[in-house]
Amino acid sequence: MKNVLRRNINVLLVVFIILFVALIGYLWFVTSTYGERWFVTPYNPRIQNMQTTVNAGDIYDRAGRALLYTKGGEREYISDKGRRTAVSHIVGDGFGLTYGAQTNFAKYLYGFDKNAFSRIEDLVSGNERQGSDIVLTIDAKLSEAALDALGDNRGAIVVMNYETGEILASVSSPNFDPKDMSLFLDGGGESELVNRAFVGLYPPGSIFKLVTAAAMIENDLTDFTANCEGSVVIGGQEIACWDVHGDIDLAGAISHSCNVYFAKAADVVGVREINETAQAFLFNKQLLTGDVIMGTSVYEMTTDETNAAWSAIGQYHDLITPLHACMIAAGIANDGVMMAPKLLLEVVDGETVTYTLKPTTAATPMDDTSLLKQMMLDCVQNGTGSNAAIDGYIIGGKTGTAEIAGDEENAEHAWFIGFVQDEQHPIAIAVIIERAGSGGSNAAPAARKVLAAALDIGY
Template identity: 30%
Template sequence: MNTPLRRISLVVMAMFVTLMVALTSIQVFQAGDLNADDRNRRATYREQGRERGPIVVAGTPIATSVPVDTPYAFQRTYANGPLYAPVTGYSSIVFGQTQIETAANTVLNGTAPSLWRQRLGALVTGRQPQGGSVELTLDPEAQQAAWDALDGREGAVVALDPSTGAILALVSTPSFDPNLLAGHDTAAVNEAWQTLINDPGRPLVNRAIAGDTYAPGSTFKLIDLAAALSTGDYDAETRVPALDVLELPGSNATISNPGGARCDDGETATLMLALQKSCNTPFSQLAITLGEQAIRDQAEAFGWGAELSVPLTVTPSRLGEIESEAALGQTAIGQLDVRTTPMQMAMVAAGIANDGELMTPYLVATERAADLSVVAETSPDLFSEPVTPEVARTMTEMMVNVVANGTGSRARIDGVDVAGKTGTAESGFDEGTVRDYPHAWFTSFAPAEDPQVAVAVVLVNGADPNNAEFSGGQLAAPIAKAVIEAVLR
């Protein structure tokens, strides 16, 4: 072979090697990134061209795919869209998926490993692959009761089955209609998106589990109480310091009881009475006596700081830095840097209700193939044991007294012992505006002797101090009552 031919051959070989390396890199190493690239319209067409499986509540689909005469072949539609939006999220050709639509995406689009038999059958027969279905744990009556009771106010409700962790209700308001984002008219979808993100009510925020967290106020006293009872040195009738005004150590700050009221005799009170009246000074002093580590450990036992997926991602609750006894005294009443979600407060109630065993919350009950065969089922799982059964029983007795004789009276249900704790929490931002109004809280479970449901409610900045009725007991407790009644029906 002469020199020119040899050189041409080497160049051609080098080109082939370069081509093979490039193809290997693209098809093997870059495939995932290219498929996930927002500019890859083929991925969008492929995803939307499948018959996506339904999301089901109590046997009724709340999200389905319908055939349409567009290049995408199928369009997602949502029944009772705003009611279930915090759970379903949306599936959009412009903005992708959120919530269950993304958390269970591989099941819904038919690509999950658990659906391999279905995919193999489609490959052999040449049929278009179908998505599987996802059945949720929600109780539609509880979901509707929470929605109706919130009545459009900014807030959220979470209800759990204490014995399993199944989520019975998950509502956040204001909400939005996911159908507005599921359309195939991209201009209309983008316009709807701009309207939603510019809405001062922030309808895209899932207040029940994610994004924003809130000061829990006096509902956090359940953590103080659990820590105290767990030492064995306290019981419901133990008298503790209960001054009218508590001067916090090492500072000029003081803590008073709600409305400046006297807890008992102005010196001491039983823990039973202190919880019944939601006195601040005894719980602040109690936390200072127990120490930061005891409060932190107890909160973490109930889930503070934990990374939780239900499978929707839950924002971890936090205590913040507690740099002094004065800061600990404020932390003890759910103020300062303490922030949490309604999911977390429902977990606190559920752990007490279930004899001290806190079950991991979950939202997906069953996954099915297109032929309705079960491919996955969620089994209840123990999250933690934050208190002993004995402590749980004492706390239950004390929380029943809160509803029967104390601040939680608006959660009373004839013939049912309801256990609960109220909270009215200063939010501490946007001073001088409605955004600075306190949050109204209530966390509860019922029936006390055989708990079927644990509920947490927050009305965000909902406690208008200019209104005679602005506490958590007055505003949030009736919402929890409505949800409890719906479950017990």
């Protein structure tokens, strides 16, 4: 009997050991995976608390222009209001109301990256705690050009280097002035604080046709052709096209953005296959790599054939963030390798560089994107994207005109995503202008302006 008791005790000892080892494993896993995210929320009182006790580091753009600096113990923004507001969503505010660099990179700015030993050393030696300076990947001048291209419209523009994932500019309109936050601190304002570029979820409209096309390529269905008579009835509902395209193939359907072709293709490819490709392009996935906190884009599989057709042309429940749209263009331009979006170029502690950007891959949705690339080049050369063309450069792109569910009165959202095909100038862009109408005539010209400005600077 005694031996039975001993055996039972042994069994339970093993159970306890497993429980506690699991506890340790979970603690290690969860803090190494999510620790950074837990820390960098605007809610974290440590960040506000440190602003008063630590000499916070400065924030520079990639060209070395100061965007926010500490002078005589005071935090100072640059005096040029145009530039200040153009980078406001990226730099963030000092009150923890937005997810800008001041929150996201608080670890460096306030010296949380220094370990206990060097902090105790600071304490004992009586030195004021000094945070590190950070250099962002954005270019303030290009950001101004991007904001200018949006004009008075609401919307967002993201420009990134598709080989490294560095975000060269990201603007969101309307924006806010970090120097005067009184309106928002009183709980006022509309959506100025929302960084549409990273967390704004929009219906993708026709830019999603690239994903459907990718699913067709992956499933060897590139030979599929359809006849466009200006509209098609699927499951009892009419899906209209913006033109009558007649007999059309995949390449033509992309460059002329034919709704009928892709609505019909939805059934041929199948929602399961489209879903698989969409996931490979990071739809429905939370991106944990990279320096940004971005919304999760949505593709919803549906068994209803009408909705399936709508979802293949970027309507129904499809949603995407402008940054993700830019990453898709970048991934196609970069031969199927989607780089993780990066914002932090360098961290400098005094004279020493303690961090330098290392490009990482976010996903590899396709092995060969040459077909898609060619279609996008055609789209700008002879198709709906012709307004994005720039003399002397090879530009690829895709336009989108996204209908807003339940809102037939106002104009559609205008989309353009594209890239420059040039080893010297590996840049990708996404433009969304809210309720501006057609993507080809509204978003594409804005993209041209911004790309021209970027090429002018030398990116």
